[in-house]
Amino acid sequence: xxxxxxxxxxxxxxxxxxxxxTVTSTFRQLLRQVRQAMExxxxxxxxxxxxxxxxxxxxxxxxxxxxxxxxxxxxxxxxLSFGVAILVMNTADVxxxxxxNLLHTGYFQRWTFxxxxxxxxxxxxxxFINLLFWQNYWIVVTIMMIGGFCMGQANPKxxxxxxxxxxxxxxxSLGGIINSLATISIPIGxxxxxxxxxxxxxxxxxxxxxxxxxxxxxxxxxxx
Numbered sequence: 001x002x003x004x005x006x007x008x009x010x011x012x013x014x015x016x017x018x019x020x021x022t023v024t025s026t027f028r029q030l031l032r033q034v035r036q037a038m039e040x041x042x043x044x045x046x047x048x049x050x051x052x053x054x055x056x057x058x059x060x061x062x063x064x065x066x067x068x069x070x071x072x073x074x075x076x077x078x079x080l081s082f083g084v085a086i087l088v089m090n091t092a093d094v095x096x097x098x099x100x101n102l103l104h105t106g107y108f109q110r111w112t113f114x115x116x117x118x119x120x121x122x123x124x125x126x127x128f129i130n131l132l133f134w135q136n137y138w139i140v141v142t143i144m145m146i147g148g149f150c151m152g153q154a155n156p157k158x159x160x161x162x163x164x165x166x167x168x169x170x171x172x173s174l175g176g177i178i179n180s181l182a183t184i185s186i187p188i189g190x191x192x193x194x195x196x197x198x199x200x201x202x203x204x205x206x207x208x209x210x211x212x213x214x215x216x217x218x219x220x221x222x223x224x
Contacts, residue, residue: 033170034177039224041161042113048222050181052117053158055216057182059124059209060151062189064090066205067140069197070131078137089141096145100152113157114220120150121217128206128213 007014035046042049067089075082127143130136155178162174189209197205 030170030173033167034173037162037166037170037174040165041163042158043224044114044220045222045224048219050177052216052219053178053181054185054188055212055219056117056120056154057185058188059193059212059216060147060189061186062193062205062209063124063127063144063147064093065190065194066131066197066202066209067144069194069202070135070140073202074135074137080137085137089144092141092145093148096148096150097152100149101156102152104153104156108153111153111157113154113161116150116153116157117220118217120147120154121213121220123147123150125210125213128210131206132203 038044038046038049044052068086071078071082071085071089078085080088123143123146127140127147130139130143158178159175163171166174193205193209196208
């Protein structure tokens with residue numbers, strides 16, 4: 001409701017003169033333009049790019065649920081009470097995400113999309129290795145902060161890379177493809193991996209997530 005009131009209060013400033021746009025591209029031409037923009041923007045094969053986004057988002061969608069189950073299983077062995085442990089872990093994730101979305105200057109401005117994705121893959125691989133062998137809570141908190149930061153960097157870097165080379169007529173299509181792919185990947189992680197954790201074992205879920213992360217990392221090395 002507040003958002004709607006703010007929008008209405010500034011509605012007059014949002015009005016733009018309408019322009020008639022003649023669209024001549026066919027669907028096949030649009031797909032070709034989108035593919036060329038993606039490959040030119042991040043210097044990767046388009047299927048490899050989409051695959052890396054799909055695999056990473058699938059794992060990312062499952063992390064919260066898998067970690068909540070991990071905390072439930074080890075509730076009596078945590079260094080903090082169960083509720084506080086969840087609060088600290090989620091706060092670290094949010095802090096990392098906010099920092100990742102805000103810090104795009106200096107070194108982070110030169111950090112490539114591939115570099116961000118590889119760092120994210122390594123961080124989450126470390127998370128699941130920890131869950132398999134040590135189950136150290138403070139390692140989980142630290143990696144969630146790092147992972148949140150990298151995820152906060154990844155999407156803006158991807159869109160910035162694409163916008164540098166994309167024609168303005170396909171910007172909406174590019175954003176739609178990336179967002180749709182991220183949405184499609186959510187059930188793979190939030191349902192598939194969590195079901196594995198509950199029906200088979202937590203170890204099976206962790207190993208499957210590690211396999212998806214390796215697939216994501218492999219996609220990142222496939223050039224145009």
